[in-house]
Amino acid sequence: MSARSTRASNALARLKERSGNQGYSMTITGAGHFYLSETPDGPPLCPPMELDDFVAFVNAQGPQKARRVSKLDTEFEKQLVKKTEK
Numbered sequence: 001m002s003a004r005s006t007r008a009s010n011a012l013a014r015l016k017e018r019s020g021n022q023g024y025s026m027t028i029t030g031a032g033h034f035y036l037s038e039t040p041d042g043p044p045l046c047p048p049m050e051l052d053d054f055v056a057f058v059n060a061q062g063p064q065k066a067r068r069v070s071k072l073d074t075e076f077e078k079q080l081v082k083k084t085e086k
Helices: 003-019 051-060 071-085
Strands: 025-028 034-037
Touching (some): 003 025, 003 051
């Protein structure tokens, strides 16, 4: 497995984890493009895409994980707002 397909496979694994749907499947065309389907034999959910576009597409699918925000992040954002108000 190449680094290209590993990156795409990792994006697919994250989607399966987020969505709870283990049926998602990735296909690589002979030209090296990727596409996603909900089942291994199902219709494609997107046209064949380059790696970066495919990973971005897969990452945008399904429920998104909430970003963890620390107290320090919150305080920093407050400081930024204060500086822009002056």
